[in-house]
Amino acid sequence: MITVSVSHLWKRYGKTVALQDVSAEINGGSFFCILGEPGAGKTTLLRIIAGLEVPDEGDVFFDGQNVTLVSAQKRNVAMVFQDFALYPHMTVFENIASPLRAIKAEEGKIRERVHEVAAFLKIEHLLDRSPLYISGGEKQRVAIARALVKEPKISLFDEPLVNLDFKIREDMRAQFKLMQKEFNQTIVFATPDPVDAMSMADQVLILHEGKVQQFATVWEAYYRPSNMFVATYLGFPPMNILSGELREEGPHLFFVASGLKVDVTDLPGIREVRERKLLVGIRPEHLLLGDEKGAEISWDGEVLLSEIVGSDTIVHLKVGKDLGLRSFVPGIYRVAVGARVTVNLRRDNIYAFKESGESVIFPGRHESLFNTFKG
Amino acid sequence: MLREKSRKIKTPYYLIMPPQVLIWVVVIFPLLWAIYISFHDWNPTISPQRTFVGIGNYLNVLRDARFLSALGRMFYYSGVGVTIQLVLGTAIALAIVEYIRSPRWRTTVLVLFLLPMMMAEAVAAQMWTLLITDTGTINNILVWLGFSPVGWRAKELALTTIMIVDIWQWTALPLLIAYAARISIPDGLYESARLDGASKWLILRKITLPYMRVPLAIAFLLRFMDSYKFLDKVFIMTYGGPGTATELPTFYLYQTAFSYFKVGYGAAMSWIFGIIAVIAMFFFWRLAKRMS
Known part of the structure; x- marks a missing residue:
């Protein structure tokens, strides 16, 4: 288990800049997620950590030692590729054994290790098969087994769940977490899916177009997003964004956006905001429908559509003058299209951003509140 | 109704008739004719009379020292020559992929290697014949470099010389196949490794x-088939000589049938030569099957 740190990494491919000044520290034994849309630079960062690419600028340190120019062969890093990269001409057993064969381990030890890892991942029955004739989920496990078998210093996973179907994905998330504990691994996990990050990661590095947006714990990124990109990216369905302005009326301060007027006088931090034009963010899960006790803000809404997602419901609403909002209701919530509902919101669940996207108000601002979230 | 049906059944046969006729006339009938001839002693330049000799021609071919040594030369020529082409082609292909990164340079180098292959066999043979004479360009260069000249067309070396020319011309084919096979291997496997x-x-x-096993096996097969029926360079460069030093079965066969006009004997020889090819292919496919 080692601590990996990258500092001021730059990588260009021709005219495209894949990484711009990326720095992060990955603590030994932690589950570290690199989160970003396709093309954000996740894979490039993983490949630089693995030693498959050399950065144009910047350094990679393993336990304080600069390994930027050390070849992949000598880093003892394991990587699971998105397409698994299993050797098609070898059996599953030989695939898993290959890292041990490369370091010329004893035959007895190879058998023991392969069976141990295969048993953990429940793929012992596949050992004699060819990787060409097993399912995607099974290939995935074989690729993971191959990574685990050599007891690497750090394991890198490049979007390992995207090629799997929904059910297996759910299953694998739990497996990853278990595996990390069982084998006491440092795991770096690149994914475009915020759900992966939120369900597994201790720390998350959010990339967008090669730039670090935020480097924090998942909960910190959720409650204290550094900007609107992070705020909308983390969370499903994405945050509602209302574009409007602050208006002073006597001693009161209101946020006004297309027919909605919210009294934000008491909102902590609002007095420090210099900008009049603001973007206000409300997470769908914070918009509660019906007669909510203790709601600080209530609006009348009309149901446009009610969409059942898995075992939850997303209600599309029209509020104020033509303002579309989405509310996330746990469980299956039956409501007729066109029905009038009351939409409630607690004031401390409000996020606000400058027009540039920078965060100015977020729930995590209230230190005490944030601590309870951190739990 | 019935006529309609029978017409339907016949139509496909009408459609394939022209090529069928052609194949029967130019392939199958001559083959059968050759079998018939092979059981006879016949020299059409002497008389139209064919004497039936049974399997006598076949027995004689199998006892014919000249044929057997030609066969031996063929296996040396094909075995060594094709193996060198394959190893060299593969090595060059791997080196190109390993060391040349720029696509433009890769194409340039590949095209350079392919050029000899684009040349007609006869042209290449003629060109090399001029280059390797005792006072030819190659020997001049050797002398200029301080070596003694080489008797490229001497008895001991002539077949090897032809083999080298063939390697020069045909290494590009296994090279091309090996290159294609190499670049189709996913990079992920290498990174994984x-x-x-x-x-x-x-x-x-x-x-x-x-x-690369299977593509290389196919490259081997293609080159082996070519060298099995190989004739052009021998014909132009040495005409089987000196003596019979470069006489391959194809050349001996040609001589027997069309110079000495021992047509029945030649037909028997060509059948034996053909059957050896079939046996070789049979073993090759068994090997290929086991490989994949």
Whole structure:
């Protein structure tokens, strides 16, 4: 288990800049997620950590030692590729054994290790098969087994769940977490899916177009997003964004956006905001429908559509003058299209951003509140 | 109704009739005719009379020292020559992929290697015949470099010389096949292997070569078939000589049938030569099957 740190990494491919000044520290034994849309630079960062690419600028340190120019062969890093990269001409057993064969381990030890890892991942029955004739989920496990078998210093996973179907994905998330504990691994996990990050990661590095947006714990990124990109990216369905302005009326301060007027006088931090034009963010899960006790803000809404997602419901609403909002209701919530509902919101669940996207108000601002979230 | 049906059944046969007729006339009938001829002693320049000799011609061919040594030369020529072409072609292809990164340079180098292959066999043979005479360009260069001139067309060397020319011309084919096979191997496998800590040698042995097995087997087959029926360069460069030093079965066969006009004997020889090819292919396919 080692601590990996990258500092001021730059990588260009021709005219495209894949990484711009990326720095992060990955603590030994932690589950570290690199989160970003396709093309954000996740894979490039993983490949630089693995030693498959050399950065144009910047350094990679393993336990304080600069390994930027050390070849992949000598880093003892394991990587699971998105397409698994299993050797098609070898059996599953030989695939898993290959890292041990490369370091010329004893035959007895190879058998023991392969069976141990295969048993953990429940793929012992596949050992004699060819990787060409097993399912995607099974290939995935074989690729993971191959990574685990050599007891690497750090394991890198490049979007390992995207090629799997929904059910297996759910299953694998739990497996990853278990595996990390069982084998006491440092795991770096690149994914475009915020759900992966939120369900597994201790720390998350959010990339967008090669730039670090935020480097924090998942909960910190959720409650204290550094900007609107992070705020909308983390969370499903994405945050509602209302574009409007602050208006002073006597001693009161209101946020006004297309027919909605919210009294934000008491909102902590609002007095420090210099900008009049603001973007206000409300997470769908914070918009509660019906007669909510203790709601600080209530609006009348009309149901446009009610969409059942898995075992939850997303209600599309029209509020104020033509303002579309989405509310996330746990469980299956039956409501007729066109029905009038009351939409409630607690004031401390409000996020606000400058027009540039920078965060100015977020729930995590209230230190005490944030601590309870951190739990 | 019935006529309609029978017409339907016949139509496909009408459609394939022209090529059928052609194949029967130019392939199957001559083959059968050759079998018939092979059981006879016949020299059409002396008389139209054919004497039935049974399997006498076949027995004689199998006892014919000249045929057997030609066959031996063929196996030396094909075995060594094709193996060198394959090994060399593969090595060059791997080196191109390993060391030349820019696509433009890769194409340039590949085209350079392919040029000899684009040349007509006869042209290449003629060109090399001029280059390797005792006072030819090659020997002049050797002398200029301080070596003694080489008797390229001497008895001991002539067949090897032809083999070298053939290697010069045809290494490009296995090279091209090996190149295509190599670049179709996913990069991920190599990266995976590098992360496993595998050495270059191990990667070559465990990934590259196993992956290229089938295409290389096909390259071998193509080149082997070509060298089996090989005639042009021998014909132009040495005409089988000096003596019979470069006489391959194809050349001996040609001589027997069309110079000495021992037509029945030649037909028997060509059948034996053909059957050897079939047996060779049979073993080859068994091997190929086991490989994949």
